[in-house]
Amino acid sequence: MERVKRFLKASGDLKHRVAETLSGEILEAAQTIRDRLASGGKLLLMGNGGSAADSQHIAAELIGRFKKERTAIPAIALTVDSSSLTALGNDYGFEAIFSRQIEALATAKDAVMGISTSGNSQNVIRALNLARNMGAATIGLMGHGGGKMKDCVDICIVVPSDDTARIQEVHITIGHIICEIIEQDLIHERKI
Numbered sequence: 001m002e003r004v005k006r007f008l009k010a011s012g013d014l015k016h017r018v019a020e021t022l023s024g025e026i027l028e029a030a031q032t033i034r035d036r037l038a039s040g041g042k043l044l045l046m047g048n049g050g051s052a053a054d055s056q057h058i059a060a061e062l063i064g065r066f067k068k069e070r071t072a073i074p075a076i077a078l079t080v081d082s083s084s085l086t087a088l089g090n091d092y093g094f095e096a097i098f099s100r101q102i103e104a105l106a107t108a109k110d111a112v113m114g115i116s117t118s119g120n121s122q123n124v125i126r127a128l129n130l131a132r133n134m135g136a137a138t139i140g141l142m143g144h145g146g147g148k149m150k151d152c153v154d155i156c157i158v159v160p161s162d163d164t165a166r167i168q169e170v171h172i173t174i175g176h177i178i179c180e181i182i183e184q185d186l187i188h189e190r191k192i
Contacts, residue, residue: 033178043110057112095126096126098124113139113140114140119142119143
């Protein structure tokens with residue numbers, strides 16, 4: 001029982017630290033995505049492993065509903081099309097699985113979010129660099145000091161931890177906060 005309490009306390013303490021140090025960056029990310037959506041753009045998300053799951057989770061919250069009944073919000077997780085992912089991986093290499101999709105799907109109106117606990121996922125970095133060069137707003141959710149990814153995003157949210165499990169717990173919390181702000185703001189502005 002004490003071990004469970006220790007894990008929960010560590011997660012809660014990290015979330016408290018993020019609340020004190022990264023609230024401004026989280027709000028900026030939510031407002032940037034909201035503004036891109038309100039101007040006819042979409043949100044594209046990507047990551048590997050647990051971060052791929054987080055990408056899908058966030059996209060699903062926006063396409064479906066988070067807390068309010070409303071029209072769908074355009075969000076695409078670049079992690080779900082197994083035919084594209086395997087073809088791109090086979091033909092261009094694993095490093096290109098997201099950048100080729102960005103090349104095909106992204107526009108300067110869009111927001112692109114990369115999620116990487118290490119901040120060093122080469123396929124995510126490559127795609128974020130391309131998205132940024134195309135004029136899309138880029139947002140990174142990272143841990144472990146941000147890695148190389150912190151230098152290729154417009155909005156950098158680095159969870160201050162080296163514990164992958166705790167970082168992932170905070171990433172999905174941040175994703176939920178972003179979804180809630182977007183939903184509240186777009187409903188209030190009657191954009192959805």
